[in-house]
Amino acid sequence: MNIDLASLPTTIDMLHLILAVLVIIFLVLVIKRKPTEQATSVEPIAEQKPEPAPTTAKETPKPAQLKEATPDAALQLLTLLQQDARFIDFIQEDVANYSDADIGAAARVVHEGSKKTLSTYFELTPVRNEDEESRITLNEGFDATEVRLTGNVVGEAPFTGTLVHKGWKVTNTKLPKIAEGHNTSIVASAEVEL
Amino acid sequence: MSDTETNPVEDTNEMTARYSVGIDLGTTHCVLSYLDLEAASDETADAVELAVLPIPQLTQPGVIEEKDQLPSFMYMAHDSELNEGDVTLPWNEKPEDIVGSMARNLGSKTPIRLVSSAKSWLCHSGVDRHSDFLPAGSPEEVSKVSPLDATFEYLDHLTCAWDNKFPDHPLVDQEVTITIPASFDPAARELTAEAASFVGYENLTLLEEPQAAVYNWLHACGDEWRNQVNVGDIILVVDVGGGTTDLSLVAVTEDEGNLTLNRVAVGDHILLGGDNMDLALAYRVKAKLAQEGKELQTWQIQAITHACRDAKEQLLLDNDVTEVPIVVPSRGSKLFGNTLRTELTREEVRETLVEGFFPNVSISDHPRAARRGALTQKGLPYAQDPAVSRHLAAFLSKQADAAEDLNESPAEEDNSMFADPLSGGFGAPEADSAQFIKPTAVLLNGGVLKAPVLADRILSIINQWLTDANAEEARLLTESNLDLAVANGASYYGYVKQGQGVRIRGGLANAYYVGIESAMPAIPGMEPPLEALCIAPFGMEEGTETEASSAEFGLVVGEPVHFRFFGSNTRRHDETGLQLEQWQDDELEELPELQATLSTEGRRAGEVVPVNLSAKVTEVGTLKLEAIAVDSNDENGEPERWQIELDVRD
Incomplete structure (x- = not known):
């Protein structure tokens, strides 16, 4: 990417916005898939390749049961984001050639629409309700998916540390139903005005 | 409709009516609310639970979502416009007609195929309401329906949605209450009943929307309502919906020691509502852009109208937001560069909506133009004066002696000579010379009045009139969830009709x-x-x-x-x-x-x-x-x- 260093600070703001939207999308996708995977307790990223099961096994490693994510739900979400937020249009364009004002105007469309989509189809709540940057204590038996320990991870629970990110949890998903035979891979129809 | 009368099977109907169902058949949205009569009679005393039916509907081709509201639109699709599986509904693989969200969405880009405001046409006497002419003014090859057919389709969709959820209790067997504007004339009422009879409801009642709003309030208050109003109170119901403004007066009287409610007056049919307001804002923004030398195309105006609706809601709240950007992205996949951007400021919204639609006027200031002769009208007879407050002033003046018979205290002055309906009378007679009925309480309803700024304005206008006339200020009866209030009130009415709770006495309002x-x-x-x-x-x-x-x-x-x-x-x-x-x-x-x-x-x-x-x-x-x-x-x-x-x- 060709970034003009002189305009770096503001450009970075715009990019952050894009990144933020992306982070939310992926987070939602990841969290949405979570419940079905809890039993296997592997990393939450859906691993499509057949080999990369648990590495460096000392005992005989058990092959993990990996679930194939159906693309329909993901495509549906993309469709909704494109519809309400012009998400794909936004990401597919090369931002380098446009002024911040242009990008800013478009980013509003994306932000407003994405927000609407998220609030319509998902109920989001923070995982932890404490203030970020405050000290919290985790008792034994906490859910390692809900709370991820980082940094100086030693000793036994209860752990006390700083809440860096409060986390997000989808408490309810109500995606639209899709008619049998509907082609979900068309995330935006071409439009022809007569 | 005579069909409904040919069913003298009363007892069996009572047996099977498990639910009381209220249908708000709105100009822009339909809502269905229901109440389990069995559960309600079990616990007798405590709160009666109302629920709103989520209505499965197509939102995009092949995509079905459940929403509380069914947009009252119908789309007459072209043969090559949609694939076969695109219109599937849970209860019908190949429905012939498209109603609801998808109809509205498709119609926003192809208005010639969109049937809208069927309800307003139903009340329009200048046309043959049985003839197929909607979408109005579209090319000949677009197939047409009558306002009656469209009304039937909306009811039919609601009925299918219900039957899909409660297969053991078909909607036609339930106690169904459909709401209509209080200002509907006998023919429009008859037509609504006729459309309902095509669906086949066995126990149907029509209820005026402002009354439904009062029932919703009664339900929300529970027994507490008796403490909120007193004998002699006159409740003014102001219902500003998407397409119409509906006014009613309900008087509180006493009968054998019990408080009773009497609907004593209803207003004229005023085609003026939230849609006019969104459009007014859109044209304001359009004018602003035109000053900057930007000409807008039709689709852009439509997009602006949408954006204005959202912006309006933010700007009318009591918050610190002073302006909301209005952005219209290009239609093509290139989002950058072609995006049109402007702002809508709080001041503009105030000027356009608050001053434009709810101006501070005196009680003797009545709508500017006379109603147009309906028989010469090709389009819908929209209200010519957009000021809700002037319509309100006219209503209160016209109904000056509405409650005279009910309240023992005789009206102070001689009746029958109302304030002169002067057109545009700025130097009009002073307020004390103008006679009008003095409401003591106000109940607001309709999506528009969710905005606190507008609700406050209406109340302050009414109170100004009252203060000028040396009367006490009216108090606001608070109601929750104005979007769903009418449907909820209607389903509660079905329960009241069975002898529970207080019933509003009405009868013919004309x-x-x-x-x-x-x-x-x-x-x-x-x-x-x-x-x-x-x-x-x-x-x-x-x-x-x-x-x-x-x-x-x-x-x-x-x-x-x-x-x-x-x-x-x-x-x-x-x-x-x-x-x-x-x-x-x-x-x-x-x-x-x-x-x-x-x-x-x-x-x-x-x-x-x-x-x-x-x-x-x-x-x-x-x-x-x-x-x-x-x-x-x-x-x-x-x-x-x-x-x-x-x-x-x-």
């Missing part, structure tokens, strides 16, 4: 008259003077019938005979059979004419049969007029009767 040309020699260039014969008095209750009037009419066998038809929402004391020789201009409003056709069966064509006219208010809530033969009986020895059509088909 007295009805037929016109009689008085016998006098014809004078060129002058219409013969007209007299009005009262055939149904004000306040006539459901399930009652009037005695046949003594005036005789001659009906010609085999030929349609027309009557001129009038309604008055102010003449409360006219009894059946009263013949009016003169009346004030705004007292009687001409309604679409009536028609009676006597079949030639058993008679010679051209023969004249003398008849009396009789009126009946059905249990459903519609008006029925009958011609009763004076001197001939049918085989059972009863006088012969013929139905008189309220909705004349030209």
